[in-house]
Amino acid sequence: MKLFFKFLQIAIFVLPMIAMRQDKPLKVIFFGDSITQAGVNPTGYITQMGEMLKAKNQSNQYELIGAGIGGNKVYDLYLRLEDDVLSKKPDVVFIYVGINDVWHKASSGTGTDPDKYVKFYEALIKKMKAQNIRVIVCTPTVIGERTDNSNQHDGDLNQYSKLIREIASRNSLQLCDLRKHFADHLIQNNPENKEKGILTTDRVHLTDAGNKFLAEKMLEALVQK
């Protein structure tokens, strides 16, 4: 009899959770640029995250959705926020944008000023928070893998990363500090101070190893409470 009550007690708490879990996996959207667009490729970081979850028998707990478009800057995300994120009612959104905001300054004269970068970034966050989305903000990775801050855009990338860390702090958001993760990894794994070839193929876009590394770091952030 006691046992029956115990079972009942457990059932009352656990069964609904199992039900919820089975019915509705956590919907996670990756909102970003070409790196994220390539993230759903066979060896892309989103695909690899899915495989990592499968290996842990947690596939059914997460629905991973790529929402990356090549060349996107922060204001492009803002323009398609409703269609590509809000309307999909996600539980979690990773915002991973900033490389083009810096890079395009030199390559086509169409980058984003830092003050406007922050303005649009916070406008994104405000609308997501209004929909109770758990937002995880990521610092931009790299444009060049040299480890001595001598890649052309390092100063700007460091600056924009600081701005994102401040945004995370100011808005009490979870930070996935990809730029720091990459720097720490490269210090160990790029002894020749090469410009590319370790985590990136072309200074920006990821090798399979780069995608794997990113997948690990984002998964850590995702499961972290």
Add this chain to the structure above:
Amino acid sequence: MKLFFKFLQIAIFVLPMIAMRQDKPLKVIFFGDSITQAGVNPTGYITQMGEMLKAKNQSNQYELIGAGIGGNKVYDLYLRLEDDVLSKKPDVVFIYVGINDVWHKASSGTGTDPDKYVKFYEALIKKMKAQNIRVIVCTPTVIGERTDNSNQHDGDLNQYSKLIREIASRNSLQLCDLRKHFADHLIQNNPENKEKGILTTDRVHLTDAGNKFLAEKMLEALVQK
């Protein structure tokens, strides 16, 4: 008796309209950059439009509202569209933006690519049309007053102006072709092919004469049906 009812019928419909006209002037918002921000200064183009309307005894028919912020590009307008335009329920909106989208390419590496310029421009229009606003689109004026297409940014300004003309046509909107108006005026009034000093003080921002000229052209567009 029949006549009386007919009169009554008309009165029921028409009198309120007359009343409405007197009670509610047409609300006109000028949505733009630093030129529009300066438009509400004592000799600014919006102020001068107001004086022109007063001289015609039509002051009470129009409410002119400046909504210009220095340095704004098309995506900045999109970010503040709700707060600075839609929430104010205007009847008419002049969109006058594009100079910084071109200019900042060279001066800070933060201009706007033409395809994105169009994308944000049409997003602005879509939201305004959904609120039944009469939208008047303006081509960007000048960065330099030389008349032989030898100002540094003439190629780009001509390109963006063509894009706006196409937007107007595609969306059946009224066009206020300021760049053409300026070109026509300068051909007549800049025989020495000077870079500034006729309609602008500094190649971009308007002299009193420039503001007056702009006021005339915008007023023509406003009263035109």
Add this chain to the structure above:
Amino acid sequence: MKLFFKFLQIAIFVLPMIAMRQDKPLKVIFFGDSITQAGVNPTGYITQMGEMLKAKNQSNQYELIGAGIGGNKVYDLYLRLEDDVLSKKPDVVFIYVGINDVWHKASSGTGTDPDKYVKFYEALIKKMKAQNIRVIVCTPTVIGERTDNSNQHDGDLNQYSKLIREIASRNSLQLCDLRKHFADHLIQNNPENKEKGILTTDRVHLTDAGNKFLAEKMLEALVQK
């Protein structure tokens, strides 16, 4: 008797000139960027000029030498002036540079300011004149073939072309106004206002037709007195 002396007089002056002409062809150097580098290819403009001269049986009167290097701007020509031009003792030099000086402003942030463009251009001329070289200056052709001044860099290219025309005039040099020649040709032959495909393959580098057209215009300039 008088006639004999007259004949003798003429012979004294003319015969050596004929002799010289036959012994020593006029050495012509084309000094420029990637367009000139490609000029010595099988269908390049310098090769085609050679064939045009051959068709007129004048091959032996001219030695045509390409001295173009991809990506060169006016100051790059200055750096290699001694090695690639002066030391070769040419009779004639075509200077054809300016496209990269304008283009690289947007594509890599490393174009040339107009005042410095003029400064280096005149430094080139001064050193060539000191060696009695006949200098022919060329205006830059195109970055984009649209005929309504709506190619991004048209304003700047028009400006730099004016600067070259002024340099020619100020230094009493022969002008080969390629930009004007291209514009006149495209007005006739680009009715659809296409960006490329008539004289250029990619808005800048020349099609076979473009090389032929350039060869004709340069040959006209070369034989002109």
Add this chain to the structure above:
Amino acid sequence: MKLFFKFLQIAIFVLPMIAMRQDKPLKVIFFGDSITQAGVNPTGYITQMGEMLKAKNQSNQYELIGAGIGGNKVYDLYLRLEDDVLSKKPDVVFIYVGINDVWHKASSGTGTDPDKYVKFYEALIKKMKAQNIRVIVCTPTVIGERTDNSNQHDGDLNQYSKLIREIASRNSLQLCDLRKHFADHLIQNNPENKEKGILTTDRVHLTDAGNKFLAEKMLEALVQK
């Protein structure tokens, strides 16, 4: 007798050299941009170096000559090398250029590509060495005083500094590593990580303290053997 001649022989060669030394101070030219142009102002770094030498009673041993022009990049130095340096027959030349080569990329699209920077730099050195000038090469100081590599141009400045260190090493030249000196000083003296106000007034041009610091470092380099 033999000894007397030997002595005489030595005297003939050595005495004038000693005399020359006393009569002819070491001629030192500072070859650079606006920072060097301002170096001859009352509190400029060249003026302060002069005062430091005076305090050590060594004024008569050095003639310090400023040859800085605002906005200069490496190729501008090359253009005026003959007139402003070689023709003056200096004993020592400080080359201090690079800030504009980096900075103008963003501010006007007219910076200098790194490979061309090296090319012109080595062309400068080659001509100076041919005239037996002792060349001291300086790394560029700063565009922004933040100490965490988050000034916009830090990546590029670090890159160009490395290129200069390689040039020094490859050409066996003395290096005055101003960028390193500034970094070391700012780590100690800029605890708030300010962008300007310690050694610079505006992120680039020097405060009196900045000029003093520069003067000390250059003087160290000058007297060093």
